[in-house]
Amino acid sequence: MKYTEMSAEQLxxxxxxxxxKLDEYRNMKLCLNMARGKPGVDQLDLSMSMLDVMHSEVDYTDETGFDCRNYGKMDGIPSMKKMFAKMMQVSPEQVMVGGNSSLNMMFDTVAAFMYKSPVEGEKPWMEVKDRKFLCPVPGYDRHFGITEYFGFDMIPIPLNEDGPDMDLVEQLVSQNASVKGIWCIPKYSNPTGITYSDETVRRFARLKPKAKDFRIFWDDAYCIHDLTDTPDSLLSLMDECKKEGSEELPIVFASTSKITFPGSGVAALAAAGKNFDMLMEKYKYQTISFDKLNMLRHAKFFVNFDGVMDHMRKHRELLSPKFDLVVQKLEDSLKETGVISWNKPNGGYFVSVDVMQGTAKKVVQYCKEAGVELTGAGATYPYGKDPRDCNIRIAPSYPPIGELDTAMDVFCVAAKLAAAEKLMEE
Amino acid sequence: MKYTEMSAEQLxxxxxxxxxKLDEYRNMKLCLNMARGKPGVDQLDLSMSMLDVMHSEVDYTDETGFDCRNYGKMDGIPSMKKMFAKMMQVSPEQVMVGGNSSLNMMFDTVAAFMYKSPVEGEKPWMEVKDRKFLCPVPGYDRHFGITEYFGFDMIPIPLNEDGPDMDLVEQLVSQNASVKGIWCIPKYSNPTGITYSDETVRRFARLKPKAKDFRIFWDDAYCIHDLTDTPDSLLSLMDECKKEGSEELPIVFASTSKITFPGSGVAALAAAGKNFDMLMEKYKYQTISFDKLNMLRHAKFFVNFDGVMDHMRKHRELLSPKFDLVVQKLEDSLKETGVISWNKPNGGYFVSVDVMQGTAKKVVQYCKEAGVELTGAGATYPYGKDPRDCNIRIAPSYPPIGELDTAMDVFCVAAKLAAAEKLMEE
Incomplete structure (x- = not known):
């Protein structure tokens, strides 16, 4: 029976x-975590043999004969440039392979533009006092953290099933020179799991920004992180931009953090032409080179892009039962309430749940009291403020499936309890 | 016979x-490189077995049981914090272990202060239009590159045998609030190889800067890179600052780039109290964590700090014959001229040569024509401008000793030829 159809007594x-039920869970002293998109221990085990491919007898040169142990090759080794180019749907020469974190490369890129605009003659972003960044919501808290740190006015953009509300994006970008960028997770978006439609990608490529130094931060974090036999597909933004003559717009980011080891993976960015040159020029001041032995370790482990895709299938085998469980629990327990909704993603790392409006904080608090940690309510919105207080991001990857089962039971009870209480108030 | 005592005919x-002789070298089509402080291939071979200590059957947890493969532990694993603390003469809790490059951590630190002053209430450095940085000279080109990139007015400070001219440093720092920092390589300085005296370190600790957000960038790059049985010793700046109540002043940097693998080593910074907290707070926006498997690889390879020092003795065995050769060649060939001088370092990576005034560019050019690449003349000064055009940095580590022998012969001929020509003009 739907909650909205219940009588006061029934409620x-x-x-x-x-x-x-919640009291029972509180007394169980659970300690369960669905907060962050951390790969599970079983997923990390998949890459352990990568540690074996680099040893003391190994050939430590790249395909050009370069000694990967020493300084140099700022843009990374060719085999990894090629591998990332396929992942990111760009050309190898547009790729710079960096350190262990694509988030760090995004931070570095915003930081660089704060001090020097990507376009000659334009003001550094720091001098644009009312600088703005577009933030599709719900979105990734660490993206919003970077633009909050750098003092941007963050404008939430509704994220629909086919991507951000492009009417609004086009309007803001074309009319306002202080709008400098937009955060995008175009495939299996964090947290809603949606993938931008072809038309959305084309509209991004056709943007005519008022700010010459407007940039699309295209975080392709889940580009090959499929969970089903019918994976989503994403157009190449770089290809579309080439057709439109707007190749200066996108900066694409990706990493192997959720392919091999988080923290010990390899990250990369891709940009075209002057954009790429400008970023490389900045990196020359920043460091001498990144960890090429770790690049070589990845290259040897995967052999080629097919190797990467084979590896992703193993991740899928471990992850999809967890996602199935989460969605099944939500269906079984919450559907009947009629006041709670969620997505069923074809890939990525999250299930996004919209609990009853005005109850997300309470749900997270109830879960915490029962020993289940969730991402803070509001985290998926700029400044941590979800105006409807309803979105909660569930990260099923880290807990073993038994723990996930219990954690979801707790979550469902908490979500329903908060909804019933809310309705009783009304 | 001294060049200055020669008759016109003799000259x-x-x-x-x-x-x-130079023409003969030109015809030999040599290809030799003494430009950068790159470890030689034989030195890199010393660390190859480090690749064996991390393999698929290894314990991947740190001493607290933390799974080093996953996200987390922003400040690094405890064993590496301890190891760096000994290297940097600080407390382990003051250490943050980062990525592969201490230069990157220096860049990040200046970048952070550009946007937010390290002291609450002070202007970000970017808003200080006449911001200044003190640059002991000759010094490290990549330090100067960072402060040039960020638009600092760089003030050269003479570097004496016991460190920077502290009278001048004290005067500038105490009188000018726009002086925000100083670059220091306190031990085996790049390129002159000198080590700061105890008194110099104490005077740094006693600085009373007019700018509350003045910081000492203490790049301890060569802290354990001895070349002789009588190594230099350096006081701990952090200890001295503690005595003086000025612990907010120093930020110490170091890495294993010239201990294990350049580019695939581990870097760290150390700072006290609020300074440390503020940097860690910034890093939380910048990334999720650094490569802890590589930290663990280093920790397992060295076991403890004694292991690091044993390893450094092996480097010394390979490097000291090269330094001996360079100094011997200079003695044998250039001493008689009376117009060229150099240092004989107890450690570090360079021999600094002062050729005859006004000839350094010419010497580098002559060497280049004969196939010997040197660091560009002037590189050891801010903006690449050596006012006396006399300092040249020789990096003996990379070429095999046979090549180094030939390269030094070329260098000596070039240095003498340029000097003779200069004297003929006068």
Missing amino acids: KAEQECLSR | KAEQECLSR
């Missing part, structure tokens, strides 16, 4: 029943 | 003889 009975 | 004979 009260439901609330009492759920409250007792 | 002409000398010049003709040297010119013929």
Whole structure:
């Protein structure tokens, strides 16, 4: 029976029943975590043999004969440039392979533009006092953290099933020279799992920004992170931009953090022409070179891009039962309420749940009391403020499936309890 | 016979003889490199077994049981914090272990202060239009590159045998609030190889800067890179600052780039109290964590700090014959001229030569024509401008000793020829 159709008495009975259940969980002293998109231990085990491919007897040169142990090759070794080019749907010469973190490369890029605009003659972003960044919501808290750190006015953009509200994006970008960028996770978006439609990608390529130094931060974090036999597909933004003569717009980011080891993977960015040259020029001041032995370790482990895709299938085997469980629990337990909704992603790392409006903080708090840690309510919005207080991001990857089962039971009870209480107030 | 005592005829004979020798070298089509402080292949071979200590059957947890393969532990694993603390003469809790490059950590630190002053309430450095940085000279080109990139007015400070001219440093720092920092390589300085005296270190600790956000960038790049049985010793700046109540002043940097693998080593910074907290707070926006598997690889390879020092003795065995050769060649060939001088370092990576005033560019050019690449003349000064055009940095580590022998012969001929020509003009 839908909660909205319940009588006051029925609601009260439901609330009492759920409250007792939550108390039972509170007494169990659980310690479960669905907060961050951390790969599970079983997923990390998939890459252990990568540690064996680099040893003391190994050939430590890249395909050009370069000694990967020493300084040099700022843009990375050719085999990894090629591998990332396929992942990111760009040309190898547009790729710079960096350190262990694509987030760090995004931070570095915004930081660089704060001090020097990517376009000669334009003001550094720091001098644009009312600088703005577009933030499709719900989105990734660490993206928003970077633009908050650098003092951007963050404008939330509704994220629909086919991508950000492009009417709004086009309007803001074309009319306002202080709009300097947009955060995008175009495939299996964090947290809603949606993939931008072909038309959305084309509209991005056709943007005519008022700010000459407007840039699209295209975080392709989940580009090959499929969970089903019918994976989503994404157009290459760089290809579309080439057709439109707007190749200066995108900066594409990706990493192997959720392919091999988080923290010990390899990250990369891709940009075209002057954009690329300008970023490389900046990196020359920043460092001498990144970890090419780790690049070589990855290159030897995967052999080629097919090797990467084979490896991703193993991740999928471990992850999809967890996602199936989460979605099944939500279906079984929450569908009947009629006031809670969620997505069923074809890939990525999250299930996004919209609990009843005005209850997300309470749900997270109830879960915490019962020993289940979730991403903070509001984290998927700029400044941590979800105006409807309803979005919660569930990260099923880290807990073993048994723990996930219990954690989801707790979550469902908490979500229903908060909804019943809310309705009783009204 | 000293060049300054030669008659015009003697000088002409000398010049003709040297010119013929240089032509002979030009015809040999040599390809030799003494430009950068790159470890030699034999040095890199010393660390190859480090690649064996991390393999698929290894324990991948740190001493607290933390899984080093996953996200987290922003400040690095405890064993590496301890190891760097000994290297940098600080406390382990003051250490943050980062990525592969201490230069990158220096760049990040200046970049952070450009946007947010390290002291609450002070202007970000970017808003200080006449911001200044003190640059002991001759010094490290990549330090100067960072402060040039960020638009600092760089003030050269003479570097004496016991460190920078502290009278001048004290005067500038105490009187000018726009002086925000100083670059220091306190031990085996790049390129002169000198080590700061105890008194110099104490005077740094006693600085009373007019700018509350003045910081000492203490690049301890060669802290354990001894070349002799009588190594230099350096006081701990952090200890001295503690005594003086000025612990907010120093930020110490070091790495294993010239201990294990350049580019695939581990870097660290150290700072005290609020300074440390502020940098860590910034890093939380910048990345999720650095490469802890590589930290663990280093920790397992060295076991403890004694292991690091044993390893450094092996480097010394390979490097000291090269330094001996360079200094011997200079003695044998250039001493008689009376117009060229150099240092004989107890450690570090360079021999700094002062050729005759006004000839450094010419010497580098002559060497280049004969196939010997040197660091560009002037590189050891801010903006690449050596006012006396006399300092040349020789990096003996990379070429095999046979090549180094030939390269030094070329260098000596070029240095003498340029000097003779200069004297003939006068």
